[in-house]
Amino acid sequence: MNRVYNFAAGPSMLPEEALQRAASEMMSYGNSGMSVMEMSHRSKDYIEIYDHVVSLLRELMGISDDYEVLMLQGGATGQFAAIPMNLMKTKADYVDSGNFAHGALVEAQKYGEVNVVASSRDDNYTYIPVIKPENMSRDADYFYITTNNTIFGTRYTSIPDTGNVPLVADMSSNILSEPVDVNKFGVIFAGAQKNIGPAGVVVVIVRKDLIGQARKETPKIFDWKKQAEAGSMLNTPATYPIYMAGLCLEWLKKEGGVRVIYMRNQVKAKLLYDYLDESKLFKGTAAREHRSLMNVTFRTDSADLDAEFVKFATANGISNIKGHRLVGGMRASIYNAMPVAGVQKLIDVMKEFETEKVKL
Ligand SMILES: Cc1ncc(COP(=O)(O)O)c(C=O)c1O
Numbered sequence: 308m309n310r311v312y313n314f315a316a317g318p319s320m321l322p323e324e325a326l327q328r329a330a331s332e333m334m335s336y337g338n339s340g341m342s343v344m345e346m347s348h349r350s351k352d353y354i355e356i357y358d359h360v361v362s363l364l365r366e367l368m369g370i371s372d373d374y375e376v377l378m379l380q381g382g383a384t385g386q387f388a389a390i391p392m393n394l395m396k397t398k399a400d401y402v403d404s405g406n407f408a409h410g411a412l413v414e415a416q417k418y419g420e421v422n423v424v425a426s427s428r429d430d431n432y433t434y435i436p437v438i439k440p441e442n443m444s445r446d447a448d449y450f451y452i453t454t455n456n457t458i459f460g461t462r463y464t465s466i467p468d469t470g471n472v473p474l475v476a477d478m479s480s481n482i483l484s485e486p487v488d489v490n491k492f493g494v495i496f497a498g499a500q501k502n503i504g505p506a507g508v509v510v511v512i513v514r515k516d517l518i519g520q521a522r523k524e525t526p527k528i529f530d531w532k533k534q535a536e537a538g539s540m541l542n543t544p545a546t547y548p549i550y551m552a553g554l555c556l557e558w559l560k561k562e563g564g565v566r567v568i569y570m571r572n573q574v575k576a577k578l579l580y581d582y583l584d585e586s587k588l589f590k591g592t593a594a595r596e597h598r599s600l601m602n603v604t605f606r607t608d609s610a611d612l613d614a615e616f617v618k619f620a621t622a623n624g625i626s627n628i629k630g631h632r633l634v635g636g637m638r639a640s641i642y643n644a645m646p647v648a649g650v651q652k653l654i655d656v657m658k659e660f661e662t663e664k665v666k667l
Pocket residue numbers: 316317381382383384385407453455456457458477478479480498499509
């Protein structure tokens with residue numbers, strides 16, 4: 308069976324090298340005589356795997372000892388609740404830049420006052436809204452952003468300065484895709500299923516001074532302090548996805564790390580956006596200045612033609628190109644593991660389709 312180019316938004320394509328290594332270690336990890344799936348999470352082998360994953364992440368992102376790195380369950384969605392449970396005393400500032408940002412702020416409203424500093428909801432989130440300093444509450448417990456909006460294909464090109472208010476960022480769809488100065492953030496969290504590894508883990512990077520303030524009704528599983536003390540093992544962790552994350556991070560390190568992958572990601576996105584800008588059939592749906600490097604959203608002028616293209620693409624080895632129902636059209640998710648050749652192939656298929664349709 309030939310592998311396809313999988314443009315899914317997450318779970319998404321993983322580096323082939325990581326998959327092959329996992330296959331080779333499936334029946335026995337090292338000399339253990341068992342698969343990682345069968346290992347106790349308290350075993351020496353597994354603790355070594357876990358520590359290695361955390362240290363790779365620290366190295367690749369430049370995370371200092373001022374931060375805890377947690378590997379938890381409940382996804383990014385779980386953290387939508389954990390964030391206010393751990394940080395909200397009275398109020399928080401939120402930027403409403405997409406469906407997941409909106410979901411996070413709705414969740415936070417259960418725990419205190421939410422000030423929506425800026426929103427692009429009025430235009431179906433096609434852009435990143437301007438954050439006016441006068442709309443920021445200087446006494447907020449934290450300030451919340453979503454650095455890349457997976458569904459709408461937009462991204463922040465600069466990180467807001469929130470002064471002494473801790474900045475909390477959902478980086479689910481662009482973590483490890485471009486260099487980030489972790490020290491600018493109070494909390495960074497990301498569901499693993501795009502640039503980290505398979506689904507099942509959420510990575511939470513939290514500044515140590517922000518730990519230990521959880522509301523008293525916080526379930527222990529969501530309490531960052533209790534999780535940090537327990538090495539993210541208050542319950543049985545997602546052992547296999549964490550092991551797979553390690554293989555994917557090793558691949559990233561071997562490729563040259565975040566700086567090198569960022570260059571490649573820029574090349575891939577430019578190829579696709581340049582073609583969209585010259586195409587007579589397809590057009591990008593996100594505001595140019597906020598175009599995502601990870602999720603490229605586009606469409607034709609007709610929903611029927613969009614559907615026809617999705618079929619045509621699938622028949623030509625391009626999988627999961629259909630857009631999210633909130634936007635329609637198409638979406639190409641081009642995370643770290645998508646090679647330049649995959650993007651080139653997509654463009655070739657789009658060109659072929661366009662030539663046929665524009666001729667008619
Ligand atoms: C930006 C963003 N935040 C949150 C989520 C939700 O993640 P999870 O399914 O891990 O809860 C996603 C999922 O695609 C996402 O893209």
